[in-house]
Amino acid sequence: MQASLGPIGVFDSGFGGLTILKELRRALPDADYLYLGDNARAPYGTRSFRLVYEFTLQAVQKLFEQGCHLVILACNTASAKALRSIQQRDLPLIDPTRRVLGVIRPTVEAVGSRTHSGAVGLFATPGTVASGSYEIEIDKHSPGTRVYTHACPMWVPLVENLEADDPGADYFVKKDIDALFGKNPDIDTLILGCTHYPILLPKIRQYVPAGVEILSQGEIVAASLLDYLERHPEINERISRGGTATYLTTETADKFNHLASAFMGTAVEADTIRL
Numbered sequence: 001m002q003a004s005l006g007p008i009g010v011f012d013s014g015f016g017g018l019t020i021l022k023e024l025r026r027a028l029p030d031a032d033y034l035y036l037g038d039n040a041r042a043p044y045g046t047r048s049f050r051l052v053y054e055f056t057l058q059a060v061q062k063l064f065e066q067g068c069h070l071v072i073l074a075c076n077t078a079s080a081k082a083l084r085s086i087q088q089r090d091l092p093l094i095d096p097t098r099r100v101l102g103v104i105r106p107t108v109e110a111v112g113s114r115t116h117s118g119a120v121g122l123f124a125t126p127g128t129v130a131s132g133s134y135e136i137e138i139d140k141h142s143p144g145t146r147v148y149t150h151a152c153p154m155w156v157p158l159v160e161n162l163e164a165d166d167p168g169a170d171y172f173v174k175k176d177i178d179a180l181f182g183k184n185p186d187i188d189t190l191i192l193g194c195t196h197y198p199i200l201l202p203k204i205r206q207y208v209p210a211g212v213e214i215l216s217q218g219e220i221v222a223a224s225l226l227d228y229l230e231r232h233p234e235i236n237e238r239i240s241r242g243g244t245a246t247y248l249t250t251e252t253a254d255k256f257n258h259l260a261s262a263f264m265g266t267a268v269e270a271d272t273i274r275l
């Protein structure tokens with residue numbers, strides 16, 4: 001019997017996963033994608049483990065219901081707080097043939113080859129920083145690399161409230177960059193460990209010291225997905241190939257469409273759903 005086909009599900013608490021979706025579409029343009037932003041409940045970064053897990057599981061189940069066989073948690077907070085439980089505890093019960101992947105592991109795998117000073121900086125949500133996930137994973141893959149972390153609780157609200165381009169954002173971006181590089185000026189590689197942060201990239205570039213490499217998590221995750229699909233033909237052959245992207249949000253569609261269209265560079269018309 002022919003297995004059913006479905007889009008690749010891409011999930012984030014809000015707009016941030018668009019920075020991953022954009023690169024996935026560039027790397028694998030013929031696949032269909034179904035994006036889900038839980039904008040009504042963003043930010044996740046200041047929420048408890050239990051809530052991030054519950055919200056993420058609801059989103060994954062919704063994407064499965066919509067026909068996705070593969071879901072990417074395009075959200076570091078959900079990857080840090082919910083991915084392992086979903087993979088190990090929930091998936092075997094829901095449907096062991098489906099897959100859920102995160103963004104932290106591929107990012108960490110790329111870090112070791114990039115830094116020369118051995119000092120790496122991480123900006124992320126309070127939840128991701130508190131989880132210690134990046135330090136634990138970097139220690140496994142590149143022992144000896146020193147990781148300096150700084151939580152930026154204001155950056156996601158700036159993006160979710162469509163303030164990323166406004167002058168008010170400069171204050172918080174500069175303040176947080178100064179705080180991180182104040183911990184060690186030798187940091188030569190910077191991880192934006194929250195998928196919302198690339199939406200602030202023009203401002204981040206303005207204040208980060210010259211010569212620091214800012215890793216592009218979208219590109220890294222896209223390359224890692226291509227590699228994964230090559231190694232897992234049973235998942236690859238269940239992806240529908242119409243080259244489309246469809247969008248779901250838990251907020252009003254108008255608000256979502258505005259920033260999503262600007263960021264994706266094409267008209268986005270989302271449907272509002274409840275989780």
Ligand code: DGL
Nearest residue numbers: 016043044045076077195
């Ligand atoms: N974009 C998400 C991340 O990568 C979550 C941000 C948030 O909702 O706080 O961490």
